[in-house]
Amino acid sequence: MNERNEHHLKARFPRQCEASFSRVVLIGVLALSAGIPPDAGASGKQVGKASWYGPGLHGKKTASGEPFNQHRLTAAHPRLPLGTRARVTNLGNGKVVEVTINDRGPHGGGRIIDLSRAAARQLAMGGTARVSIEALP
Numbered sequence: 001m002n003e004r005n006e007h008h009l010k011a012r013f014p015r016q017c018e019a020s021f022s023r024v025v026l027i028g029v030l031a032l033s034a035g036i037p038p039d040a041g042a043s044g045k046q047v048g049k050a051s052w053y054g055p056g057l058h059g060k061k062t063a064s065g066e067p068f069n070q071h072r073l074t075a076a077h078p079r080l081p082l083g084t085r086a087r088v089t090n091l092g093n094g095k096v097v098e099v100t101i102n103d104r105g106p107h108g109g110g111r112i113i114d115l116s117r118a119a120a121r122q123l124a125m126g127g128t129a130r131v132s133i134e135a136l137p
Contacts, residue, residue: 045132045133045134046112046113046132046133046134047091047112047130047131047132047133048110048111048112048113048130048131049109049110049111049112049128049129049130049131050088050111050112050113050114050115050120050123050125050128050129050130050131051106051109051111051113051114051115051127051128052114052115052116052117052119052120052125052127053070053076053105053114053115053116053117054070054116054117054120055070055117057070058070062074062076062102062103063076063082063102063103063104064082064083064102064103066102068102068103068116069116070116070117070118071116071117071118072100072116072118073097073098073099073100073116073118073119073122074099074100074101074102074103074115074116074119075088075099075100075101075102075103075113075114075115075116075119076101076102076103076104076105076106076113076114077101077103077104077105077112077113077114077133078104078105078106078112080101080135081101082101082102082103083100083101083102084100084101084135084136085098085099085100085101085135085136086098086099086100086101086113086133086134086135086136087133087134087136088113088115088119088123088131088132088133089131089132089134090123090124090125090129090130090131091129091130091131091132092125092129092130093123093124095122095123095124096123097115097119097122097123098136099115099116099119111128112131112133113131113133
């Protein structure tokens, strides 16, 4: 870069502009991260939409390596460590179930957890329900 090019570059991007850009990027990242549920181990609750899965995947291998059993109290979660116990509450009727995270998902639809058929039945949910999730110690 020669002196002439350096002068033009400084004129196009003064220091003040760089600081403003950094602030805008930081604010954007913070705004986006506000919608992400807490990571594994966080003490907060996650609230969002749950769905269930069952017959079509029964017997297939889960992310934990064990075969999926729709009759056990299990769930798929995107971030909680496999083997984590979680309390799921149906916010529509107050029913509660404890599940073990043994798979990854859900994979779309704005859902935060996929429950086994047995867990969904205990929560008395149809296709989907608004739930809260709390990782247990």
